Amino acid sequence: MKSKAFGLDIGNTSIKIASIRKDGNSLMLESVATAPSTPKGILSESIVDLQVLSESIKQMLAQSNIKNTNVALSLPESRVYTKVIEMPDLSEQELSAALKFEMEQYVPLPLDQVRTDWEILGKKEIQGKKTMDVMLIAAPLSIIEKYEKLAELAGLTPQIIETEVVSVHRALLPFINTPDSNVIVHIGATTTTIAVTQAGIIRIVFSIALGGLAVTRAISVDLGIDINQAENYKKAYGLNKEAFEGKIGKSLAPILESISGDVKKAILLFKEKSNEPIKQVVLSGGSALLPGIDAFLTNALSSQVVLGNTFSAYNIANVPNELQIEAPSYNVVVGLALRSFL
Numbered sequence: 001m002k003s004k005a006f007g008l009d010i011g012n013t014s015i016k017i018a019s020i021r022k023d024g025n026s027l028m029l030e031s032v033a034t035a036p037s038t039p040k041g042i043l044s045e046s047i048v049d050l051q052v053l054s055e056s057i058k059q060m061l062a063q064s065n066i067k068n069t070n071v072a073l074s075l076p077e078s079r080v081y082t083k084v085i086e087m088p089d090l091s092e093q094e095l096s097a098a099l100k101f102e103m104e105q106y107v108p109l110p111l112d113q114v115r116t117d118w119e120i121l122g123k124k125e126i127q128g129k130k131t132m133d134v135m136l137i138a139a140p141l142s143i144i145e146k147y148e149k150l151a152e153l154a155g156l157t158p159q160i161i162e163t164e165v166v167s168v169h170r171a172l173l174p175f176i177n178t179p180d181s182n183v184i185v186h187i188g189a190t191t192t193t194i195a196v197t198q199a200g201i202i203r204i205v206f207s208i209a210l211g212g213l214a215v216t217r218a219i220s221v222d223l224g225i226d227i228n229q230a231e232n233y234k235k236a237y238g239l240n241k242e243a244f245e246g247k248i249g250k251s252l253a254p255i256l257e258s259i260s261g262d263v264k265k266a267i268l269l270f271k272e273k274s275n276e277p278i279k280q281v282v283l284s285g286g287s288a289l290l291p292g293i294d295a296f297l298t299n300a301l302s303s304q305v306v307l308g309n310t311f312s313a314y315n316i317a318n319v320p321n322e323l324q325i326e327a328p329s330y331n332v333v334v335g336l337a338l339r340s341f342l
Contacts, residue, residue, distance in 0.1 A: 004030060006338025007072045007167070008156070010042050010147075012189040012213070014286075015176055016330060017060050019068070020316070020337040025180045028089040028317045032330070042146065049144070054153035055194075056259040061154070071156045072336035073125075073147055073154050076280065077207040078191040081107050082136040082163055083204055088282040089123055089130035106153040107166050108140040117141075133203060137163060160339060164332050165193045168284050170342060171310035171335030180279035183272065183279045183313050184308065184310065185263055186331070187287035192259050197277075203312065204270055208262050215254050222251040239292030247294070256293065267301070282308040289330035310334045 008018035013028050015037055021029040029253060038056055040049040090098060095118075103116055121133040144297045168186045169176075176182040177200035184195040190211045196204040212234075220230035223244070237243035239252060240290045267278050283294065288307055298305045309327035311319045311334070323330065 003340065004029075004068055005070075005072065005337050005340035006066055006068055007074070007333045007339075008149075009074055009167075009336065010043065011037060011076070011332075012043070013037055015056060015060065016333040017057075017064055017066065017067050018330060018333040018337050019064065020022060020334065020341070022341050024315060027314050027324075027338075029311070029319050029334075031066060032323065032333075033060040033064045035060055042150065047149075050150050054150055057150075057154040057156075065092045069156050071151065071157050072339050073151065074167050074332050074336055075139055075147065075161060075162045076188065076191065077164050077193045078188075079143050079262060080163050080164060080208065081109075081208075082205055083136045084132055084203060085136060086119065086131050087134050089132050094122075095120070095132075095134070099134070102136065104135060108135060108296070109140060111138075111334040113142075114140055115144055120281075121203070122199075133201070135202060135205070139163075142335070155240065159337075162336070162339075164188065165195055165202075165207075167332045167335035167339075168193070168308075169197070169202060169329075169335070170338055172282055172284065172308045172313055173200060173280055173342075174313040175306075175308060178279075181274070181276045182279050183203075183263060183267060183303075185259070185280045185281055185283055185288075187211055187259070187285040188217075189286070192262075192285075194263055194266045196266050197268075198274060198276065203273070205268055206266070208259065210259055212253055212285070215252055215290070217288065218251040218255060219248055223247060233289065236291075238290040239296055254291070256296055257300070258283035260297055263301060267303075275323055278303055278304055282302040282306055284308040284328050284331045286326075286329040289326060308337075314338065 004021045009016040015035050016035045020028040021028045022200045038053045116138045119135045123132045125284050181198045188211045191207045192210050193207045197201050216231045237248050239249040243265045294305045307328050310331045311327050
């Protein structure tokens with residue numbers, strides 16, 4: 001039986017589309033496209049800017065020869081509220097009632113202004129006490145309505161709108177679906193999301209307002225060059241100590257130290273709860289490709305650091321070599337497309 005699904009990842013700096021086909025037990029990348037985000041993009045409140053963005057998406061769909069109008073969309077972590085909490089082991093009906101009060105505590109907006117969802121991640125029993133870990137998600141209605149409007153303008157029907165961390169977790173699940181505990185560090189354009197997993201299940205998740213754009217701006221300011229040139233230098237040289245007398249690496253260091261500091265906090269918090277070691281740190285997002293970042297974080301965290309490649313994780317066929325090299329930057333969009341098959 002053959003089936004197809006595609007995801008659409010609308011980032012601050014780029015738009016990505018990926019269509020996956022399943023033939024029996026095999027997965028194949030049917031088409032993929034990426035384009036720069038429009039100047040104001042999804043952040044704009046103007047319908048005109050949304051129309052411009054929708055036209056760009058239409059062009060990408062046409063170039064990719066995607067006829068399917070059912071799409072999976074992701075919301076950036078910077079625009080949603082995600083929290084993993086521990087609750088008593090309740091029935092779903094009891095849990096649903098109890099979570100209304102928990103939502104009021106964790107969501108910094110009136111509940112009539114957000115769309116909420118929750119998922120039981122797992123249950124456990126310690127010293128006779130039964131509990132469950134529950135992921136709470138809340139997204140402002142204004143954001144969801146904007147994505148729904150954009151989809152409508154592009155001639156698409158959203159089948160699911162989920163947060164980036166859920167997509168990335170799905171994209172990398174074969175790497176982390178083991179008895180071990182791992183950390184996913186997804187470095188986006190404006191936000192870095194840190195998720196600690198145990199036996200493949202998310203136990204801790206939070207985001208910090210630092211990402212690839214902060215790194216680019218730091219290089220731009222320190223070297224006195226424009227943003228575009230700084231972006232090129234970042235991708236080419238990263239933490240190379242020889243290039244430009246090590247100035248680029250020095251620009252990056254404070255931001256990467258801040259990110260690694262928050263990863264350390266997540267690891268310590270997890271160890272306090274579970275007393276389990278972390279097997280590895282899995283990097284995701286475009287900035288995971290920064291030259292030297294894996295060595296930097298290995299040293300900072302004293303843990304094995306690997307690049308998260310969703311294409312190899314699922315043994316997806318028909319992936320060009322140049323795409324394999326940039327795989328961590330496609331984890332969100334491929335994770336969206338994979339939702340229909342897992």
